[in-house]
Amino acid sequence: MTVAATIRIQDADFDVAQEIAALTKGRTDIGAVVSFTGICRGSEKGEPIAALTLEHYPEMAEAEIRRHADEALSRWPLQGLAVIHRFGRIAPGENIVLVVTASPHRRAAFEAAEFLMDYLKTNAPFWKREEGVHGTGWIEASDHDDAAAARWTKS
């Protein structure tokens, strides 16, 4: 069976339970679902923030997430896959990103979800701007995230 990934880039919030149900409803072959939700923190490097604003490159974001979703589908035996990434202004406590993976057994679902998140962090064309107490500024990319994504490169 060919699995098509659900990919959405939107300014609206999403409902995690609803997205999981959309992948699993009416099926008895799925044994594991992993979901990861990235949430806006109320502080950055110890300083409180009022909100994040995510800028993105719409055409490329869709293409880039699709490429990585297709790679996940080819590397793990997945039965369902959904990636939702928000843009625009997001307040602390609100959702930013969702990855849901479904597979017969847990390992594939865990690994594929982690792979996708590591790649989204470093390769999906989104940029976070924070509104802090001392004004606004672009959040800098972390070397940590680059190292996390590099783990998945096949040697």
Place this chain on the structure above:
Amino acid sequence: MRVKYFAWVRERIGKAEETLEPPAEVRTVDDLIGWLAARGETYAHAFEKPKVIRAAIDHAHVKPDAMIAGAREIAFFPPMTGG
């Protein structure tokens, strides 16, 4: 070709996109960064650290030595911070 800028690259240049026709000797992404940086102060500021700048041709990531011939759209932006 259409050239797009995002995040602080966009802010420093002061525009989100423009249509440019670089001369034939501008062959790679790196060449294009050098050519853009010479267009004025705002560009020089945006491209002052070329190694930090990431590029995409027609919606796919490319390295600095990628050839730009035939590109419809080239984008320049800082390292990504999504997810």
